[in-house]
Amino acid sequence: MHRVPLGVLDLVPVPSGSSAADALHHSVDLARQTERFGYARYWFAEHHLNPGVAGTSPAVLLALTASATSSIRLGSGAVQLGHRTALSTVEEFGLIDALHPGRLDLGLGRSAGAPEPRPAGSEPFVGYTPNGLRIPPRFSFAGLAGHPAVALRQRLLNLPGARPQDYAEQVEDVLALLRGEYRSAEGIAVRPVPGAGAAVEVWILGSSGGQSAETAGRHGLPFAANYHVTPATVLEAVEAYRAAFKPSARLDRPYVSVSADVVVAPDDAGARELAAGYAPWVRSIRTAEGAIPFPTPEQAHALTADWSAEDHALVADRVETRFVGAPGTVADHLERLQEATGADELLITTITHDHADRVRSYRLLAREWSRR
Numbered sequence: 001m002h003r004v005p006l007g008v009l010d011l012v013p014v015p016s017g018s019s020a021a022d023a024l025h026h027s028v029d030l031a032r033q034t035e036r037f038g039y040a041r042y043w044f045a046e047h048h049l050n051p052g053v054a055g056t057s058p059a060v061l062l063a064l065t066a067s068a069t070s071s072i073r074l075g076s077g078a079v080q081l082g083h084r085t086a087l088s089t090v091e092e093f094g095l096i097d098a099l100h101p102g103r104l105d106l107g108l109g110r111s112a113g114a115p116e117p118r119p120a121g122s123e124p125f126v127g128y129t130p131n132g133l134r135i136p137p138r139f140s141f142a143g144l145a146g147h148p149a150v151a152l153r154q155r156l157l158n159l160p161g162a163r164p165q166d167y168a169e170q171v172e173d174v175l176a177l178l179r180g181e182y183r184s185a186e187g188i189a190v191r192p193v194p195g196a197g198a199a200v201e202v203w204i205l206g207s208s209g210g211q212s213a214e215t216a217g218r219h220g221l222p223f224a225a226n227y228h229v230t231p232a233t234v235l236e237a238v239e240a241y242r243a244a245f246k247p248s249a250r251l252d253r254p255y256v257s258v259s260a261d262v263v264v265a266p267d268d269a270g271a272r273e274l275a276a277g278y279a280p281w282v283r284s285i286r287t288a289e290g291a292i293p294f295p296t297p298e299q300a301h302a303l304t305a306d307w308s309a310e311d312h313a314l315v316a317d318r319v320e321t322r323f324v325g326a327p328g329t330v331a332d333h334l335e336r337l338q339e340a341t342g343a344d345e346l347l348i349t350t351i352t353h354d355h356a357d358r359v360r361s362y363r364l365l366a367r368e369w370s371r372r
Helices: 020-037 058-066 086-099 148-157 167-179 209-216 231-244 268-286 297-304 309-319 327-341 353-368
Strands: 006-010 039-044 075-076 103-108 199-204 224-225 256-264 323-325 345-349
Touching: 006 020, 006 231, 020 058, 020 345, 039 103, 039 209, 058 075, 058 086, 058 268, 075 199, 086 103, 086 268, 086 323, 103 167, 103 256, 103 323, 148 256, 167 199, 167 209, 209 224, 209 231, 224 231, 231 256, 231 268, 231 309, 256 268, 256 327, 256 353, 268 309, 268 323, 268 327, 323 327, 327 345, 327 353
Parallel strands: 006 039, 006 345, 039 075, 075 103, 103 199, 199 224, 224 256, 256 323, 256 345
Antiparallel strands: none
C-alpha cells in the first residue's frame, strides 16, 4: 500500500434528472464501497442553497453513514462555524460518537464563501512548481461581493442580529468543551453531555495562509488544505501552518491533508468525457446561481458550446487543476501534489453524472495507488 493514505471528500452531488434522495443513497453506497477499497477517511462537506448539492448537514450525514459502515473514519470537511455555535457542534458530534466511538473527525471551517485574505506583504507563487504541479493565479471573489443571492444565503443561515464569534476563539471553545474543561469568563464551568470526553479528532480546514492555518498550528492540530477549491493558495496555506505549528498532546509534528478533484476512467479520453460537466458546474457556483445538478457529458457540451472567453476564464483555475485520466495518469498527478505540498494524506473528491462511474473512479484509483 502507498505510504500516503487516500481519503474521500463527498459533497453529495445531485446529478441532473435525479433527486436529493438518490444522491443520499449513492453517498451511503459510496462510503461502503470506498471502505472496502481501502480509503482511510470519508468526509462530508457543508454547502447550502445549491440545487445540485445535497450535503447541507455533515453531522446528519455522518450519523446515517456510520450505521452503514464499520471501520472507515468519518468526518466533516468542514462544519462551517460562521453560522454555528461551539456547543451545538460538540453536542452533535458527541451524540454520534456515543454510538460510534473513536471513528469521527470533526473538521472545522470558518464559513462558506470567499477564502481568507492573504497575509499582508505576501506574494503568491504562480506557475509550475519544480516537479510540475500547476499553481494558477488566485481567483477573485470581488464580483460576488454584495450579490443579492450571497446576501440572502447569509441572512437565512444566521439568526437576525447575530454576530459570528471570532473563529480562533470558537475553535478554543470547541476544544475546551470536548475536554470537559470549558469555563466562562465569569468562572462558570459546563460539561456537555454527550460531547465532553468524546473520542473525536479535531481538524482545521483552510484555504490560505491566514487565521485557519495559524489556529491549527498554534493548537497542534492536523490541517487540511484545499487544492481542489483554491489551488492558487495551497502552498502558502501549508507553509503558514507548518510555520505556526507547536507540538501538542495530539501531534508532535505538523500533519497535513491536501484535497484534489479527480476523475479516473480506464483511459484518458474516457475520463475527460466523464469530467465534461465540471466546467459548467463550477461556473454556476461562481456566478452565485448555486451549483446546478451535475450535467451529463452531452448536456455539458451543449451548455458550453457558446461560452465566451470570459466564461472560460471564470473556471480556468479549477478546470486546469483537476486531475483527469487513466489510473496511472491521475496517480502521477497526485504524487506530484503530495511531493509539492509534503502532504501526509490526500483527500479525493470525485463528481460524475453516473454513480457507477464515480464508484469505478475511486476503485481504479485505489488499485493503482496500492501498487505504488
